Amino acid sequence: MEKDSFQQLEKSGPPKRTTPKRIIHFVDGDILEEYSTEEEEEDEEQRTNSTLDLSKLSWGPYLRHWAGRIASSSFSTCEFLGGRFATFFGLHQPKYQYVLNEYYRIQNKESDNKSKGNGSKAQPSEVPTEKCHLEAGGREYGTR
Numbered sequence: 001m002e003k004d005s006f007q008q009l010e011k012s013g014p015p016k017r018t019t020p021k022r023i024i025h026f027v028d029g030d031i032l033e034e035y036s037t038e039e040e041e042e043d044e045e046q047r048t049n050s051t052l053d054l055s056k057l058s059w060g061p062y063l064r065h066w067a068g069r070i071a072s073s074s075f076s077t078c079e080f081l082g083g084r085f086a087t088f089f090g091l092h093q094p095k096y097q098y099v100l101n102e103y104y105r106i107q108n109k110e111s112d113n114k115s116k117g118n119g120s121k122a123q124p125s126e127v128p129t130e131k132c133h134l135e136a137g138g139r140e141y142g143t144r
Contacts, residue, residue, distance in 0.1 A: 020033035021040075036044075054062060086092055094100075 018035055021036040022034040024032040024034070026032070052065065054065065057065065
């Protein structure tokens with residue numbers, strides 16, 4: 001009986017070795033291997049077999065195919081070059097950014113004026129290596 005099972009193993013040959021579709025390594029040292037299913041393998045085979053043979057197309061689909069390829073590549077090229085030109089000419093900021101910057105500058109100026117009116121002073125520093133103490137709303141405060 002053992003001899004029969006051994007002969008069956010010999011006849012069937014080595015088991016079919018499949019390679020994992022994806023191997024995931026985790027931080028804790030675990031490894032997860034994902035294998036593709038038969039349905040996924042069949043779908044991949046159909047995709048590779050369904051390549052378009054241009055020599056067998058009639059004039060209508062042939063011209064439509066090339067028009068689509070030309071339009072797609074033209075659009076991709078224009079999109080790429082448009083981004084490069086916008087960066088080159090400095091057009092990467094919002095249209096009204098200067099208005100927003102002015103608004104925030106005025107708001108900061110008003111809040112500084114209010115804090116000066118309250119008479120707030122800078123607290124003495126506890127760090128002995130600091131050489132100069134500036135008022136919180138002083139002229140030198142926040143400048144480079």
